[in-house]
Amino acid sequence: MSLDSSTIEPVPASIRLSARFQHWVRSTRSFCIWQGLWESRRRQAWIFEGMTVTDWRNLAGCLADFLTARRVVRGWPLVIKIDTTPLCNLHCSVCIHAEPRGNPILARQHFHASQRMSVARFQQIVDEIRGRVHALTLHFLGDPLMHPELDTLCRIASCAGINTHISTNFSFHMEHRRIKDLLTSGLTHLSVCIDGLTQSVYDRTRSGGKIDRVLDNLRTACQVRRELHLRHPHIEVQYLLFNHNSHELPRARRLCHNLGVDQFTVLPGNPYNYSDAEPENFEVVNARRPGWLPMCFWPFFTMLIKYNGDVIPCCEHRSASQYTTNHDACRVLGNVFDSSVWAVWNSHAYQQVRSTVSNPLAASTQPGHHTNFCSACQRLFDLRRLRWAGTYADSIPPPSAQSSTPRADHPPAPCPPLAEHANPSACCEKPRHSLARGGIP
Ligand code: SF4
Ligand code: SF4
Numbered sequence: 001m002s003l004d005s006s007t008i009e010p011v012p013a014s015i016r017l018s019a020r021f022q023h024w025v026r027s028t029r030s031f032c033i034w035q036g037l038w039e040s041r042r043r044q045a046w047i048f049e050g051m052t053v054t055d056w057r058n059l060a061g062c063l064a065d066f067l068t069a070r071r072v073v074r075g076w077p078l079v080i081k082i083d084t085t086p087l088c089n090l091h092c093s094v095c096i097h098a099e100p101r102g103n104p105i106l107a108r109q110h111f112h113a114s115q116r117m118s119v120a121r122f123q124q125i126v127d128e129i130r131g132r133v134h135a136l137t138l139h140f141l142g143d144p145l146m147h148p149e150l151d152t153l154c155r156i157a158s159c160a161g162i163n164t165h166i167s168t169n170f171s172f173h174m175e176h177r178r179i180k181d182l183l184t185s186g187l188t189h190l191s192v193c194i195d196g197l198t199q200s201v202y203d204r205t206r207s208g209g210k211i212d213r214v215l216d217n218l219r220t221a222c223q224v225r226r227e228l229h230l231r232h233p234h235i236e237v238q239y240l241l242f243n244h245n246s247h248e249l250p251r252a253r254r255l256c257h258n259l260g261v262d263q264f265t266v267l268p269g270n271p272y273n274y275s276d277a278e279p280e281n282f283e284v285v286n287a288r289r290p291g292w293l294p295m296c297f298w299p300f301f302t303m304l305i306k307y308n309g310d311v312i313p314c315c316e317h318r319s320a321s322q323y324t325t326n327h328d329a330c331r332v333l334g335n336v337f338d339s340s341v342w343a344v345w346n347s348h349a350y351q352q353v354r355s356t357v358s359n360p361l362a363a364s365t366q367p368g369h370h371t372n373f374c375s376a377c378q379r380l381f382d383l384r385r386l387r388w389a390g391t392y393a394d395s396i397p398p399p400s401a402q403s404s405t406p407r408a409d410h411p412p413a414p415c416p417p418l419a420e421h422a423n424p425s426a427c428c429e430k431p432r433h434s435l436a437r438g439g440i441p
Pocket of ligand 1: 089090092095096141143
């Protein structure tokens with residue numbers, strides 16, 4: 001079933017243009033350097049605060065590995081992203097959690113309450129990287145607050161001297177105690193996503209969310225931090241800008257300033273879905289000529305560990321494949337629980353990825369290139385689009401079509417209060433059957 005076109009409000013041309021412009025910029029060579037610098041500046045407290053001499057030496061090692069395009073690196077990742085759980089309570093239009101609406105890639109997504117990293121396994125990772133890696137992100141394609149022991153994970157990392165960052169939609173019914181536990185857990189950076197101030201504007205892209213809850217939680221978080229004189233977490237609000245929410249931006253900025261938020265970041269909104277960037281929607285025209293630097297920084301500075309220990313090099317490519325039933329499409333580079341973080345970081349698969357980003361032209365002539373994680377990545381290859389996977393390329397459903405009308409075959413399941421559920425992930429076990437269809441927290 002797809003949306004009736006009469007209920008669809010077209011995305012304004014300015015947004016379509018800006019998204020195509022973004023796509024082009026992301027594929028340019030210097031983008032990876034600018035992106036790395038911009039992200040480091042935006043989250044400098046999380047990445048740099050409390051760095052020891054060993055951490056600075058490791059950063060220098062990562063830089064040297066990147067500048068010399070080494071296959072076998074000497075430095076540990078500067079940052080590790082840990083996907084504590086891929087579950088989420090919302091169905092944002094950009095995300096793999098969006099309702100399929102005829103999109104076959106989204107129909108293949110598979111979520112289950114058991115998809116969560118246990119505290120013991122998290123501890124195992126921290127024990128290995130302690131004193132070597134300085135910053136962790138605790139989310140990937142889910143909301144970290146869906147993990148009932150998130151504050152314990154932050155506390156473990158903090159005790160090991162590791163900075164932590166989470167990004168959340170904050171649209172949960174949260175008791176004061178849970179917010180306090182989170183704020184006093186040693187969490188370094190908290191990003192909260194707000195894409196509007198009124199419910200009708202907010203839930204056009206944050207489908208299923210409640211802006212009142214988000215603002216209440218944000219107010220409580222700022223208040224708790226003030227009352228307890230906490231230095232951390234640094235609280236950032238992220239506003240994804242679309243035409244439909246631009247009129248609420250000044251008011252949102254003022255409100256956040258009055259609440260005591262430290263940082264208000266405006267990012268261009270993406271009217272497309274992650275699944276539109278899947279390699280199966282493209283044909284590779286040719287590999288790009290190498291420059292004097294590797295064309296991507298990810299395999300030299302960061303690593304992404306999924307909830308089950310599987311590792312992929314970045315969160316920009318094949319993201320809509322990671323939780324599908326097609327396990328071959330994940331292209332994982334190893335598993336940290338089968339070996340170790342260091343063994344995977346310098347494994348043959350990781351070395352192949354580093355060769356590919358350093359010289360995609362040469363790598364594309366090697367046997368087995370097509371099974372490489374980075375094959376068909378827009379940073380390394382010129383691509384021709386074959387199809388759009390999502391309906392969101394041309395439309396953002398208006399509020400009436402998106403969230404308020406219950407659908408017989410996929411009724412909206414209200415997320416029970418997190419603090420109250422016995423099984424906090426149960427509300428995310430979305431049936432992915434007859435309908436086939438996508439922040440960014
Ligand atoms: S973008 Fe974030 S908040 Fe929205 S559905 Fe995806 S994981 Fe959840
Ligand atoms: S797929 Fe490879 S080249 Fe593309 S962003 Fe990820 S790590 Fe970089």
